[in-house]
Amino acid sequence: MTLQNLLTIQRLVAFKARREDIQRLLLAAERNLNDSAITAISDENRFDAAYKCVMQCSMAALQANGYRTSTSQPGHHQTAIQTLPLTVGLDPKVVVVLDGLRKQRNINDYAGDPISPTAVDECIKQAQALLKHVCAWLAKNHPELT
């Protein structure tokens, strides 16, 4: 599946991002990552903050490639995560982990199952690594957006 295919089946929408669009997302991602370190809040909310960072990094990655997800379609979080190898060359093995974290969040949101401290640790670790990866990719491939 290419990004162009995903555009054809309307999973993605063409979007011409400006530098400000990307920067706004990355600043929000960084804020969320910092919030995820706050231990005074619940594991669920720390996890959510780190997960938001992952999502915003994924959105920035898509936008830098000229797309955004179609929020009118179900599963746009999944699309954003699963396109990371196409947008910023992320290792598909990492996508498996990120997608697993997405499912943890769904189960927590819809069934109320707790988020484990182990999952919080992983989500923060993955968010940090992804933010770093996306920033490095942008600097190399789209310096005009940084």
Added chain:
Amino acid sequence: MLADFLLGSFRTRVLSALLLHPDATWHARELARRIGALPGSTSRELVKLADAGILSRQQIGNQVHYRANRNCPIFVELAGMLRKTSGLAMVLADALQPLVEHIQCALVFGSVARSEESVHSDVDVLVLGNIGFADVISALHPMQEVVQREINPVVYRAEDFRAKLSSNNTWALEVVEKPKLFLIGGADDFAKLVDDPASRRIQGAA
């Protein structure tokens, strides 16, 4: 589970052990130990399955060894059915085996463990140990193709799971109270991990 319904639970256990490890050979007593059954009934079942051509047998010394007969016309279908149903625990246990040093206990909970699963039910797996979520999901993810179901692992350090329990979290209480399929460790290990004060002291000291 479906396989139990079709084949009976004992036959399913015997067939799962042999057909899901088609290159392993067993003699009756060895297999009986592995599946926790009586040697006599295990031996009779092996004879019947070999007579039907589902297993092959080989005389080694004074022992008869059995293994899956790959030439049986329905070997692939039978193994596939077991893998997707009751053999599921074995498939998942094998996948977690490389991580066993870091896992104190692993089990299936939820609808699959209660034999109440529908065609679309996910497999809920709880892993207790000092291990990262990424390691567990990376090991289990490829098995989704094999069992044709989504697998959702939940990973806790034993002390974190105990903390959830002592806060009367209903999810954790349900995991403890409802049926489980053990993948690594058994019911005794799990019971010790979740409420043995001695293990709590050891954990606290670590």
